[in-house]
Amino acid sequence: MKVFTTPLIRDADAYTIRHLPISSTDLMEKAATACAHWICSRFPATVPVCVFCGTGNNGGDGLAVTRLLRARGYTAQAWLVTSADRLSPDCAINRERLEQAGEGPVMIRSATEFPLLPAGALVVDALLGTGLTRPLSGLMRDIVLRINDLHNPVISVDIPSGMYADQPPAKDGITVRATHTLSFMFYKLAFLLPASAPAAGKVTVLPIGLHPDYIAETPTPYQTIDARLIRRFYKKRAAFSHKGTYGHALLAAGSFGKMGAALLSARACLCSGAGLLSCRIPRCGYIPLQTALPEAMCLCDEEETHLVPGERDDTPYQSIGIGPGIGQHPDTVRALEQLLQGAGSPVVLDADALNILARHPELWKHVPAGSLLTPHPKEFERLFGPDADDFARLEKMRKACAEHSVYIILKGHHSCTCTPEGNFFFNTSGNAGMATAGSGDTLTGILTGLLAQRYTPLETALLGTYIHGRAGDHAAAALSPESMLASDIIDHLGAAFLEIAGTDMQH
Numbered sequence: 001m002k003v004f005t006t007p008l009i010r011d012a013d014a015y016t017i018r019h020l021p022i023s024s025t026d027l028m029e030k031a032a033t034a035c036a037h038w039i040c041s042r043f044p045a046t047v048p049v050c051v052f053c054g055t056g057n058n059g060g061d062g063l064a065v066t067r068l069l070r071a072r073g074y075t076a077q078a079w080l081v082t083s084a085d086r087l088s089p090d091c092a093i094n095r096e097r098l099e100q101a102g103e104g105p106v107m108i109r110s111a112t113e114f115p116l117l118p119a120g121a122l123v124v125d126a127l128l129g130t131g132l133t134r135p136l137s138g139l140m141r142d143i144v145l146r147i148n149d150l151h152n153p154v155i156s157v158d159i160p161s162g163m164y165a166d167q168p169p170a171k172d173g174i175t176v177r178a179t180h181t182l183s184f185m186f187y188k189l190a191f192l193l194p195a196s197a198p199a200a201g202k203v204t205v206l207p208i209g210l211h212p213d214y215i216a217e218t219p220t221p222y223q224t225i226d227a228r229l230i231r232r233f234y235k236k237r238a239a240f241s242h243k244g245t246y247g248h249a250l251l252a253a254g255s256f257g258k259m260g261a262a263l264l265s266a267r268a269c270l271c272s273g274a275g276l277l278s279c280r281i282p283r284c285g286y287i288p289l290q291t292a293l294p295e296a297m298c299l300c301d302e303e304e305t306h307l308v309p310g311e312r313d314d315t316p317y318q319s320i321g322i323g324p325g326i327g328q329h330p331d332t333v334r335a336l337e338q339l340l341q342g343a344g345s346p347v348v349l350d351a352d353a354l355n356i357l358a359r360h361p362e363l364w365k366h367v368p369a370g371s372l373l374t375p376h377p378k379e380f381e382r383l384f385g386p387d388a389d390d391f392a393r394l395e396k397m398r399k400a401c402a403e404h405s406v407y408i409i410l411k412g413h414h415s416c417t418c419t420p421e422g423n424f425f426f427n428t429s430g431n432a433g434m435a436t437a438g439s440g441d442t443l444t445g446i447l448t449g450l451l452a453q454r455y456t457p458l459e460t461a462l463l464g465t466y467i468h469g470r471a472g473d474h475a476a477a478a479l480s481p482e483s484m485l486a487s488d489i490i491d492h493l494g495a496a497f498l499e500i501a502g503t504d505m506q507h
């Protein structure tokens with residue numbers, strides 16, 4: 001799903017009004033109807049609804065939602081927060097409609113007029129939307145602080161009031177902390193970035209009928225990854241195929257005390273469909289790996305505890321994953337260099353392979369074009385330095401991917417893949433239970449397994465992050481986010497693949 005910046009959302013709105021055609025008031029009615037419908041489907045009419053409105057179109061949405069909920073039998077009350085009486089035209093129309101339907105909004109002109117809410121009320125935040133031009137101050141700030149002091153569920157319309165959609169939060173800036181945000185038509189960038197996303201709570205994208213031609217034809221560097229995108233390139237296994245069809249993967253992983261990382265990535269690689277897997281490991285890992293994963297082949301290094309440069313290996317691997325648990329021994333640095341020099345095609349680099357790269361930037365010249373790097377934020381910082389904010393980090397990712405012709409998957413709640421062309425894909429599957437030891441090793445294995453099956457590096461990044469997240473979601477549903485382990489993510493990869501393949505695959 002495309003993610004547009006606020007100026008483009010405004011363009012989409014204007015294009016829709018012109019070409020559908022539809023009046024701006026009717027478009028607001030559609031947006032408000034979608035919100036009211038969502039509320040009705042989750043909260044019974046016995047729940048009182050308190051709607052806090054501003055004077056722009058976000059406030060207009062709130063006034064319309066109040067009227068629509070009342071028409072469906074809810075006790076809904078609107079408050080209009082303003083120190084002046086200047087309303088946007090559609091906000092004014094909706095104030096009038098609410099008055100005509102019975103009772104208009106109650107004015108709040110000072111923080112002392114903040115009402116005592118009925119017990120168990122649902123709060124709707126329609127103070128400010130994408131028209132935010134400056135950090136909150138004065139009355140608006142006071143009201144938002146009052147809302148944040150409540151213990152009631154808070155639904156933000158379009159975006160939490162005070163949150164910038166396309167720029168970092170202001171220093172000392174405050175926003176409504178929503179339990180749920182109903183975002184019109186698209187995710188906003190802020191919902192996908194760690195500094196702002198938590199305040200949006202759970203985000204639901206509500207279609208409001210913006211013109212499909214505009215959406216299809218307008219380019220944007222930002223997209224979310226969802227099942228529809230994945231199904232465009234997911235390849236079902238052919239009936240007359242053999243293990244060679246699905247590629248031979250090589251994983252260089254593990255060191256004394258960290259053989260678990262090698263084992264997790266190796267199992268994840270095979271469970272993602274690679275035809276054959278060879279594991280390049282230090283000698284100490286031979287028995288555990290062969291015992292726990294008999295399906296994998298082992299290439300043991302001369303050294304007992306860590307990877308060292310070895311004999312030339314001319315096997316034509318379809319993919320090479322390097323990094324989980326390898327440590328940073330000077331011999332291992334040379335082993336990494338040798339592996340990179342010998343790799344004729346894109347590789348997957350993770351964990352200590354990235355840390356070595358950060359300390360030995362001279363190795364960059366050996367990283368094959370199209371390779372996939374999977375840093376978490378700390379590893380990213382070691383590689384490219386610290387950033388002032390999430391947006392500065394996106395820009396740094398864009399530059400690094402272009403300079404080195406690689407794909408970077410920055411791991412996080414919404415793992416973000418950046419391409420050499422400067423496009424960003426945010427993953428939307430997964431959950432907080434995946435913040436657990438070995439989860440990253442699992443992703444490396446999945447990516448190496450997909451690359452072996454001749455998915456392109458971009459397809460590998462998109463399918464890999466998505467399926468990793470979905471497997472994590474299945475694991476969390478079965479075991480709870482607290483109890484699930486990285487090996488449970490691997491155990492649920494099957495359910496995730498079946499989901500993508502669709503029902504006809506399950507027979």
Ligand SMILES: NC(=O)C1=CN([C@@H]2O[C@H](COP(=O)(O)OP(=O)(O)OC[C@H]3O[C@@H](n4cnc5c(N)ncnc54)[C@H](OP(=O)(O)O)[C@@H]3O)[C@@H](O)[C@H]2O)[C@@H](O)CC1
Pocket residue numbers: 009010012013027028031054055056057058059060061088127128129130131132133134135136137140157158159184208210
């Ligand atoms: N996408 C779509 O297609 C659709 C979008 N719709 C809705 O429209 C919303 C965008 O509406 P909008 O442009 O009127 O902006 P909105 O945020 O309501 O208010 C702007 C007002 O706030 C003021 N203001 C700004 N900063 C401030 C501050 N810090 N503290 C105090 N005031 C501040 C600013 O005043 P000024 O800067 O001039 O002083 C201006 O008066 C969007 O989020 C969605 O809900 C739907 O209705 C239909 C379809």
Ligand SMILES: [K+]
Pocket residue numbers: 058125126127128129156157158159160161
């Ligand atoms: K809002």
